[in-house]
Amino acid sequence: MPTQIVNIKDQLFENIFDHAPNGVAIVGLDFRWVKVNQSLMDLLGYSEEEFYAMTFPDITHKDDVAADMELLGQLLNGAINRYQIEKRYFHKTGKVIWGLLSVSFERSPIDGAPLYFISQIVDITRQKEMIGQMNAITNIANIQNEKLKNFAHIATHDIRTHLGNLGVISGFMEEELEVLKNNENFLMLKEALSQLESTIDNLNEVRKSDFSTEERMTSLNLKDFVDSAIYNINAIARHEQCKLINEVDGTFNVMAVAVYLDSVILNLLTNAIKYSSKERQSYVHLRSLESEDYIILEVHDNGMGIDMEVHQAELFQFKKTFHNRADARGIGLFLTKNHVESMGGKITVESRVDVGTTFRVFLRKA
Missing domain, CATH: 3.30.450.20 (PAS domain)
Incomplete structure (x- = not known):
């Protein structure tokens, strides 16, 4: 060289x-x-x-x-x-x-x-520190998940015990009071207890399952779940003088987790009734639409409405409330969005103050 x-x-x-x-x-x-x-x-x-x-x-x-x-x-x-x-x-x-x-x-x-x-x-000190922090967070999350599993186990067990007691008491009442057998309110109570037992069974399955949401999704008839939810909250709607209109197509099936779908419909219905207007005859109108990939559940009401210019960004955030009600916790919409997205769907909102609100839940076609 x-x-x-x-x-x-x-x-x-x-x-x-x-x-x-x-x-x-x-x-x-x-x-x-x-x-x-x-x-x-x-x-x-x-x-x-x-x-x-x-x-x-x-x-x-x-x-x-x-x-x-x-x-x-x-x-x-x-x-x-x-x-x-x-x-x-x-x-x-x-x-x-x-x-x-x-x-x-x-x-x-x-x-x-x-x-x-x-x-x-x-x-690579910074990278190792970040990995250490992530591992620590993962460890904390695993501990919290284990605590939640234990809590869910205790909760479902204890609620089932109380539910059994209520079933026995309602049976005694029906035997002793012949008039209750055809009483509409008593029949609604019995059906509500039956639906609650079904919900506990679904929650128990979710608690015991180690599979992903995708693997637990099955083909479910949307109208069956809407009918069940309406039946369960019918007494509340009557008390609030809110008319429930169900035009959901009985032929539509969606891919969903039963307990999640039940929770989504109940949350949207109870919110619509809770925030109904006292200034006019209230109603909640449910209908279903079909798009290329989704079945859309539309829940429309003529209630108090939400100021979307102020609250749009925080609508589905945890612990966010939009009306001055003592019983508002800001959890229902947060859970609803998470349930819908975990099932591969999405949710949209249109609302005007003192006019009403329309939620559209996009669920995957079965």
Whole structure:
């Protein structure tokens, strides 16, 4: 190789070594630092003289030394040509710096004997901290999920116990009071208890299932669920003098999770009744529409309405309420949106203050 080319090559190496944005070092076979660049000094806080007085194990976390040494051995005996590992270094101040270490080595051009190692170190401390934070959050979430599972187990068990007691009491009442057998309100009470038991069964299935929402979705008749929801809240609608109009097509089937679909319809119906206007005859009109990929459940009311210019962005947020009612909790719409989206659907809203609100729930066709 001409002398001029050799000089250019050497100068190029010096420029790359000195000005590399990451730490670069030449390390002897005795593991002592032979040459370090400015980036490595900045990364670990030691001066050039301090580096040359140490070996790399001196500032390597003790738990990472063995793995590094093992790979160096493989490099020297020819088993590998290079390696890359994540390891911890001690900064001069004592803090731990995570580095992504890449190592190769230079051989003698005469006899091929190993001369020294070339190490490149990229600072990955921030990435490791973020991964640690994510793992901590995941761990907390897993603990909370386990607590929720336990709570759900206790809740469904205890509610079922009370439900059984109510069923026994209603049976006693029916036996002792013959007139109740044909009483409309008493029949509605019995049906409501039956529907509640069905809901508890569905919740129990969700609690026990380890499958994704997609795997738990089945073909469900939309009108059957609307009919059931209307029956369950019919007494509330009568009390609030709110007319319920059901024009949902009985031929439409949707892909859904039963307990989610039930919750969505009940939430929209109870909200529409709760926020009905006292200034006019109230109604809630339900109908179904068909699009290319979805069956659309439309729930329209002539109630108090929502100021969309003010509340559009926070409409489905947790604990957000839009009317001054003491019993408003801001959970129903949050759950509704989450249920709909978990089933692969979407929900839209149109509303005008003191005119009414229209929710459209897009559910996947069966």
